[in-house]
Amino acid sequence: MERSREADSLTPADRQWWRDAVIYQVYLRSFADDNGDGTGDIAGLRSRLPYLESLGVDGIWINPWYESPFNDGGYDVADYRSIHPRFGTLEEAKSLIEEARDNNLRLLVDLVPNHTSSEHAWFRGALASPPGSPERARYHFSPGRGEDGSIPPSDWRSVFGGPAWSRVPDGEWYLHLFDVTQPDLNWANREVREEFDEIIRFWLDLGVDGFRVDVAHALAKDPEYPDVGEEVEELLATPDSLDHHPFWDRPELHEIVRGWRSVLEEYESTVMVAEAWLPSWERMSRYLRPGEYHQAFDFLFLQSPWDPDEMRRAVSEALSHSASVGSIPTWVLSNHDVVRHATRFALPNDVDAREWLLDGDRSLLDERRGLRRARAASLLMLALPGSAYLYQGEELGLPEVHDLPSEVLQDPVWEDSGHTHKGRDGCRVPLPWARTGASLGFGSNGPWLPQPPWWDDLSVEAQDGVDGSTLELYRRALGLRRHHLRGSDRLEWVDVAPGVLAFTRANGFACWVNFGDGTVAMPPGRLILSSGDLPGDGLPGETAVWVQLDHQE
Ligand code: NOJ
Numbered sequence: 001m002e003r004s005r006e007a008d009s010l011t012p013a014d015r016q017w018w019r020d021a022v023i024y025q026v027y028l029r030s031f032a033d034d035n036g037d038g039t040g041d042i043a044g045l046r047s048r049l050p051y052l053e054s055l056g057v058d059g060i061w062i063n064p065w066y067e068s069p070f071n072d073g074g075y076d077v078a079d080y081r082s083i084h085p086r087f088g089t090l091e092e093a094k095s096l097i098e099e100a101r102d103n104n105l106r107l108l109v110d111l112v113p114n115h116t117s118s119e120h121a122w123f124r125g126a127l128a129s130p131p132g133s134p135e136r137a138r139y140h141f142s143p144g145r146g147e148d149g150s151i152p153p154s155d156w157r158s159v160f161g162g163p164a165w166s167r168v169p170d171g172e173w174y175l176h177l178f179d180v181t182q183p184d185l186n187w188a189n190r191e192v193r194e195e196f197d198e199i200i201r202f203w204l205d206l207g208v209d210g211f212r213v214d215v216a217h218a219l220a221k222d223p224e225y226p227d228v229g230e231e232v233e234e235l236l237a238t239p240d241s242l243d244h245h246p247f248w249d250r251p252e253l254h255e256i257v258r259g260w261r262s263v264l265e266e267y268e269s270t271v272m273v274a275e276a277w278l279p280s281w282e283r284m285s286r287y288l289r290p291g292e293y294h295q296a297f298d299f300l301f302l303q304s305p306w307d308p309d310e311m312r313r314a315v316s317e318a319l320s321h322s323a324s325v326g327s328i329p330t331w332v333l334s335n336h337d338v339v340r341h342a343t344r345f346a347l348p349n350d351v352d353a354r355e356w357l358l359d360g361d362r363s364l365l366d367e368r369r370g371l372r373r374a375r376a377a378s379l380l381m382l383a384l385p386g387s388a389y390l391y392q393g394e395e396l397g398l399p400e401v402h403d404l405p406s407e408v409l410q411d412p413v414w415e416d417s418g419h420t421h422k423g424r425d426g427c428r429v430p431l432p433w434a435r436t437g438a439s440l441g442f443g444s445n446g447p448w449l450p451q452p453p454w455w456d457d458l459s460v461e462a463q464d465g466v467d468g469s470t471l472e473l474y475r476r477a478l479g480l481r482r483h484h485l486r487g488s489d490r491l492e493w494v495d496v497a498p499g500v501l502a503f504t505r506a507n508g509f510a511c512w513v514n515f516g517d518g519t520v521a522m523p524p525g526r527l528i529l530s531s532g533d534l535p536g537d538g539l540p541g542e543t544a545v546w547v548q549l550d551h552q553e
Pocket of ligand 1: 073178214275337
């Protein structure tokens, strides 16, 4: 399908549609299963487009749906131009792209440029070719150290755990910053660049609106492979440790990004969003400079604890740093890699949710509080200038499934970390659509990861049309956001009371979030929306409200 919109008919707002768009992340494997094989698929997604329309989002981002051995949930791509049979066919993908367009939903796909699968034809070719061959030059192959080359070329560690180098039978080593089945591509290689330009064109020609770019901060590597000198266990290093880092956030990657951007500019209204876990807004803003990414997820906001000062700082810094390069923030609270925010906020601020998963000590968990705070945080996020990404299931208030038995875990993090990190399966459990059925309406048979039986009460069926449900809260918030906040970047902080974060936007719209436990006075004005019950005259603790201020209708 050719892109159908005429360039001339686009308004400037259309061209920058992404600036305040709300995009819904579809983790396809867990969204809706049409053929009953326990895994979500394109047909399932197509059947649920009306749901997404009624939710009121502007578009969807689909996690990798390509041919893959699925050692890392599809982030190990074997063929960038094909659809994995478990999800459907390329024809079905084309139909989905058309239907999304007909329903005014933008559609982004995932671009995975840092590594391929070890099943990719290029890597198989590299293994079949000798050291020094052009086939090996597309990846990072290197002799080892020591007399017999048995020591890896450097001390780099994989993000998932263990060394980042593995040895092949002829004695060379190859780099994989993630799983052993995800060899890193060499972006200094011309063929790699040309191939990705063509992959980008392939999907844009099919009509997608853009790309979420995986590990955008990893692409470039120091060709000398110097030792890091310390174990880099965490994705997020300190800002200083990134200066001259051999593989994170290297300055030369920006030129690669500018190349992709110029391909995107051949098409109208397309967008790229960077997945870059960076330790400062200053570094993040470099990805948003003119000619680079349109958007970069603000993971520093996502990582902010339930604390008004930290949240305010996160918002202010993101706004000012992105504005300094002529851009605007992209907010996110949950995704397929992090503990769901309803569970993060159910834990004390000083508990690292990812580490807590290992034993899942329930005495630390207050689930009602988590949901209350999550709903308030979502209203805060949706009231901010900029765009927002929602992760499937957050509109149902889904928590992390923290008690999955180890036998069902599929995330490579569990094995690669030597069982010291439980991994990300708990946020990837299939959606509950109905109160009953083998997989609560996800499909006709059991799902690929078990759902807690009590999710029947969180299902779409249980919440649809129910006043006060999380689903209806999101629907109302998204509708009101379109009405009140479209087209304005303005935000002004108002100091109202300790523990309360308050700001106004355009035309007298205000958002107040009470982070404390006690009730405070309500803002003066007409209540538009509240994240929780308002039993008395005041604004209760852990609650957000949207109001239309007096005299400013
Ligand atoms: C980030 C993706 O979101 C994550 O799921 C994946 O494991 C890594 N990148 C490696 O591709």
